[in-house]
Amino acid sequence: MNGNTAGTDWNDLFVRTSLNETSPTGRVGGFSSPDIIPWGTQPTNPSRFATDESYRQYESSVGFLSGQTNYIYVRAKNSSATTEAVGLAYLALTDPAVVLWPGGNKWTFIKTSGGFDGSALGPIGPGAIAVTDDPFAYVPKDSGHRCLVTWLSTKSHPVKNPPPEITTASALVTFLKDNPNYAHHNIDIAPNTTGANSFPAPFSTGTEGSTWMCGLKVRNCKGFTISFSCPDPLPDGTYINFLPTTVLQNDELRYMFGPFDVAVNWNINVNCTYQTNNLQPEDFSVEFITESVVNRYDDAALMAFATPVTADFGLDMTTITALGLRSVTVGSLGVMKGANPA
Numbered sequence: 001m002n003g004n005t006a007g008t009d010w011n012d013l014f015v016r017t018s019l020n021e022t023s024p025t026g027r028v029g030g031f032s033s034p035d036i037i038p039w040g041t042q043p044t045n046p047s048r049f050a051t052d053e054s055y056r057q058y059e060s061s062v063g064f065l066s067g068q069t070n071y072i073y074v075r076a077k078n079s080s081a082t083t084e085a086v087g088l089a090y091l092a093l094t095d096p097a098v099v100l101w102p103g104g105n106k107w108t109f110i111k112t113s114g115g116f117d118g119s120a121l122g123p124i125g126p127g128a129i130a131v132t133d134d135p136f137a138y139v140p141k142d143s144g145h146r147c148l149v150t151w152l153s154t155k156s157h158p159v160k161n162p163p164p165e166i167t168t169a170s171a172l173v174t175f176l177k178d179n180p181n182y183a184h185h186n187i188d189i190a191p192n193t194t195g196a197n198s199f200p201a202p203f204s205t206g207t208e209g210s211t212w213m214c215g216l217k218v219r220n221c222k223g224f225t226i227s228f229s230c231p232d233p234l235p236d237g238t239y240i241n242f243l244p245t246t247v248l249q250n251d252e253l254r255y256m257f258g259p260f261d262v263a264v265n266w267n268i269n270v271n272c273t274y275q276t277n278n279l280q281p282e283d284f285s286v287e288f289i290t291e292s293v294v295n296r297y298d299d300a301a302l303m304a305f306a307t308p309v310t311a312d313f314g315l316d317m318t319t320i321t322a323l324g325l326r327s328v329t330v331g332s333l334g335v336m337k338g339a340n341p342a
Helices: 046-050 169-178 299-304 317-323
Strands: 036-038 070-078 085-094 119-124 129-131 136-138 144-154 182-190 196-204 211-219 225-229 241-246 253-261 267-275 283-294 327-339
Touching: 036 144, 036 182, 046 070, 046 129, 070 085, 070 119, 070 144, 119 129, 169 182, 196 283, 211 225, 211 267, 241 253, 253 283, 267 283
Parallel strands: none
Antiparallel strands: 036 070, 070 129, 070 136, 085 119, 085 144, 144 182, 196 267, 211 253, 211 283, 225 241, 225 267, 283 327
16 A cells, blocks of 8 residues: 555545545545546547546446447546646456455456557646546456456556455455545446457558548448447547448448548557347458558549449548549458358
């Protein structure tokens, strides 16, 4: 422990154990931290959680969904009145039916969407609020009640080890009261009733071109629901976020997002999900694809050769037609194939 029972000298980042806590002092040691924010399967702009209004309420989209990528944001406040602070937030999950806190390396550690162990917070000015830009991303395999635990590591209060083992509720309450850089949040994971499967697809723009498209190529997936998203914002502040869409035919189809401009050497993970909806085709494939788009024509030439097309890809017809006249380099990643036993 940090030996800071009242939190009176805690001039640093802290996370709350209850909504009615306004500082590191007077902590109640609660199990429903408002600063661990499960936000469902679609990313959002984390700045929405850094307002005074948001800080005064619980924020949540939908409950955890088994078989799909769930995003979790962590929020912290700087209790110092004079100096800024920086830190890293960590997140882990445990089953409370076994022990309250398993301790050591017995946790299920959750990485960020970018694949890192911790997510940066700050610099946070005196008295200010900050939220992790790179949210934690987790695909639960099972359903049921679980606990999320976050902890902060800062220059003034470095945390080199995972949370300790705690086996009684009273000891856990005392620990949370004494350590303003730890918080606990109970969640329920809904069962997977749709045959949902999620997989991360690494996406790197490399050094060729700055205009891209990305999406899913599917085959024999009629009746499936597909979606993909990335919590890293694009340069214009928008997000790669293709909402759940039903596949209408078994022919090979491409569902694309874009075009969008990014800098070279841009590296992210796109989280892809398909739901079989209890359908059982003999074989199918769901493939993440990217396209580097190089425009060889000016806009007048593109419009002159434009012809009507069907907007199957969630884009307007002009955009799709124009892309047909461009030089396209296609890359494929993260192929997911399935087959039913004979």
